[in-house]
Amino acid sequence: MLQIEDLWVEVQGREILKGINLQIKPGETHCLFGKNGSGKTTLLVTLMGFSGYKVKHGRILFKGEDITHMPINERAKLGLGLSFQRPPTLRGVKLKNLLALYSKESDAGSQLALAYNFEDFLGRQVNLGFSGGEIKKSELLQLLAQSPDLSLLDEPESGVDIENLDVICQMIRKLLQKEVRKNRRKSGLIITHTGLILNYVNADRGHVMLNGQIYCHGNPLDIFERIKNYGYEECAKCHLFEQGFKI
Amino acid sequence: MNYSENHRDTKDLSDDDLLKTFTPASEVEEPKDIGEFEEEELERLRQTGIDLTTPDRTGTFIQTNHSVLKCDCQTPGVELLPITEALKKYDGLKDYWWKLISAEKDPFTREADQKLDNGYFIRALPGEKVIYPLQTCLYIRNENVAQHIHNIVVAEEGSELHIITGCSTHPHLKSGMHIGISEFYVKKGAKLTFTMIHNWGENVYVRPRTGIWVEEDGAFLSNYISLKGVKSVQTFPTATLAGPNALARFNSVIVAPEGSDIDTGAKVILKAPGSRSEIISRAISFGGRVVARGHLVGLAANIKAHLECQGLILAEHGVIHAIPELEAHVADVDMSHEAAVGRIAQEEIEYLMARGLDEEEATSTIVRGFLDVKINGLPPELNKELQEVVEECRKGM
Numbered sequence: 001m002l003q004i005e006d007l008w009v010e011v012q013g014r015e016i017l018k019g020i021n022l023q024i025k026p027g028e029t030h031c032l033f034g035k036n037g038s039g040k041t042t043l044l045v046t047l048m049g050f051s052g053y054k055v056k057h058g059r060i061l062f063k064g065e066d067i068t069h070m071p072i073n074e075r076a077k078l079g080l081g082l083s084f085q086r087p088p089t090l091r092g093v094k095l096k097n098l099l100a101l102y103s104k105e106s107d108a109g110s111q112l113a114l115a116y117n118f119e120d121f122l123g124r125q126v127n128l129g130f131s132g133g134e135i136k137k138s139e140l141l142q143l144l145a146q147s148p149d150l151s152l153l154d155e156p157e158s159g160v161d162i163e164n165l166d167v168i169c170q171m172i173r174k175l176l177q178k179e180v181r182k183n184r185r186k187s188g189l190i191i192t193h194t195g196l197i198l199n200y201v202n203a204d205r206g207h208v209m210l211n212g213q214i215y216c217h218g219n220p221l222d223i224f225e226r227i228k229n230y231g232y233e234e235c236a237k238c239h240l241f242e243q244g245f246k247i
Numbered sequence: 248m249n250y251s252e253n254h255r256d257t258k259d260l261s262d263d264d265l266l267k268t269f270t271p272a273s274e275v276e277e278p279k280d281i282g283e284f285e286e287e288e289l290e291r292l293r294q295t296g297i298d299l300t301t302p303d304r305t306g307t308f309i310q311t312n313h314s315v316l317k318c319d320c321q322t323p324g325v326e327l328l329p330i331t332e333a334l335k336k337y338d339g340l341k342d343y344w345w346k347l348i349s350a351e352k353d354p355f356t357r358e359a360d361q362k363l364d365n366g367y368f369i370r371a372l373p374g375e376k377v378i379y380p381l382q383t384c385l386y387i388r389n390e391n392v393a394q395h396i397h398n399i400v401v402a403e404e405g406s407e408l409h410i411i412t413g414c415s416t417h418p419h420l421k422s423g424m425h426i427g428i429s430e431f432y433v434k435k436g437a438k439l440t441f442t443m444i445h446n447w448g449e450n451v452y453v454r455p456r457t458g459i460w461v462e463e464d465g466a467f468l469s470n471y472i473s474l475k476g477v478k479s480v481q482t483f484p485t486a487t488l489a490g491p492n493a494l495a496r497f498n499s500v501i502v503a504p505e506g507s508d509i510d511t512g513a514k515v516i517l518k519a520p521g522s523r524s525e526i527i528s529r530a531i532s533f534g535g536r537v538v539a540r541g542h543l544v545g546l547a548a549n550i551k552a553h554l555e556c557q558g559l560i561l562a563e564h565g566v567i568h569a570i571p572e573l574e575a576h577v578a579d580v581d582m583s584h585e586a587a588v589g590r591i592a593q594e595e596i597e598y599l600m601a602r603g604l605d606e607e608e609a610t611s612t613i614v615r616g617f618l619d620v621k622i623n624g625l626p627p628e629l630n631k632e633l634q635e636v637v638e639e640c641r642k643g644m
Contacts, residue, residue: 048601050597050601051593051597071600072597072600072601073600073601073603073604073605073606073609075601076600076601076602076603077603081601081602082601084598084601087598088592088594088595088598090595090598090599090612090613090616091557091616091617092615092616092617092618092619093612093613093615093616094616097612097616098599098602098612101602101604101608101612102602102603125616142602146602146603
């Protein structure tokens with residue numbers, strides 16, 4: 001599904017990503033752990049193709065196609081989707097209008113909103129005055145309408161209260177086809193700080209990012225427990241998980 | 248004589264000298280009947296929100312230059328008269344005439360006082376809730392004419408009325424001046440919606456002077472739309488919320504092409520407890536200059552007032568100047584403002600592109616949202632015009 005090869009990325013002249021290698025197979029969900037400022041969001045936004053994120057070296061393959069220099073919307077059309085951590089406010093643009101634009105079915109937006117208890121927000125201006133949890137819900141609703149094959153989720157559970165966490169995770173499970181047991185096609189790459197999401201969404205692999213590099217690959221629950229006990233630096237140092245693991 | 252050439256040099260003239268360059272409307276020959284209008288003129292009126300064929304209008308008033316060509320309102324509960332007749336019928340309209348604006352305010356009010364052409368008098372009778380809008384049109388048909396208008400609108404207690412006013416010039420006319428005095432009286436519990444559409448020629452000067460008085464539980468809702476080129480507009484309606492829980496809301500959508508100088512805004516004096524106000528403007532510059540003013544004055548407790556100006560500059564040399572002012576005289580007020588001007592943020596465009604829209608679709612979606620200020624009952628022709636603006640913005644990116 002996704003293959004990142006020795007990816008070096010610069011933002012405003014500063015080197016942020018320093019040789020990232022990562023592979024996600026169809027149907028897999030991966031988690032990305034790491035401190036604030038370690039480069040996690042930069043990786044997701046670079047994968048989506050945002051301006052200001054300069055690929056200096058390496059390449060990104062998606063479904064076998066080199067998308068390293070592809071325009072954002074073409075990546076989206078190819079099946080890549082991103083749920084933003086802090087999306088911009090679009091004044092006057094109503095959520096229902098966006099859902100209608102993204103979805104192939106005309107009433108998909110209202111059906112989705114109904115399913116996830118978000119009807120009141122359809123007529124609201126996108127992200128204007130939304131709470132943290134509402135932003136996450138709105139992002140996931142938009143992704144569900146778009147139905148990407150690889151969902152990049154940037155801290156989908158941060159700022160969400162316990163009651164809504166359940167709904168958010170239901171949405172993620174739907175997005176990643178977690179109900180499908182055989183031949184699941186949808187994949188995900190999730191940034192998480194709290195690890196809370198691991199209680200609701202099973203992930204196949206975890207990675208630890210530190211200073212723009214990925215140090216550790218392995219079982220996400222094991223990695224998260226290590227981080228909790230020893231901190232990110234220690235976890236990055238050990239290199240122990242899955243010795244012999246090949247990208 | 249080519250007046251439009253002549254008028255390019257008026258920049259340094261004083262207001263008094265500027266006024267002298269125009270011919271008073273009373274001195275030009277007038278059509279006797281709307282039947283004399285050419286098809287392109289009727290089309291022009293439609294683009295300005297005036298529809299002479301639809302049954303969905305409470306009444307119609309059309310004034311060309313100096314003459315009232317149509318003044319027709321069959322709806323019971325609404326009175327519509329040329330202002331010159333109303334002044335006779337109601338003994339000079341003593342309670343309303345020059346009560347909210349001083350005739351001595353500036354050279355333009357003086358000129359309107361001395362050279363009054365006509366205008367409309369509209370009154371919604373007590374308790375009448377009028378469903379369809381009443382349309383009025385102020386039209387300059389001859390080159391380089393100055394038109395002097397004075398309107399009085401009274402919404403009596405508990406009444407409801409929507410007025411659509413289209414102000415325009417002949418499609419081939421370049422130069423002219425429109426001076427329009429308007430005084431609005433919204434009485435207890437009444438609701439008056441006033442939608443004004445400007446569609447002028449490129450060398451036309453426009454000087455509206457407007458006062459609004461709102462009593463207890465009354466509401467004045469103003470929509471102002473100007474999408475086409477104009478030489479110079481200067482307008483700053485002032486509303487006084489005189490009774491408890493009175494409301495005044497001003498929405499405006501302004502597009503300034505190259506060469507246009509549009510100075511607009513509103514002032515609201517919140518005098519009574521519980522009164523509320525909102526001034527919201529959306530301005531787009533394609534090279535012209537927009538000044539978006541807003542001045543909220545809180546004089547009583549428990550008032551709520553908000554000012555919002557958003558501006559997009561889509562061409563070089565464009566200027567948007569937002570001047571928001573909040574003035575509170577008591578502590579217990581809730582007053583706020585926000586203003587933002589510039590280009591469409593790249594971040595917003597890319598956000599939509601990440602969901603699969605191409606750059607053009609993303610831009611149109613953002614501009615469409617930007618221009619959506621919830622103007623109810625907008626005639627379909629105007630929606631089409633707004634759509635064209637969205638298209639132009641897309642191209643201008």
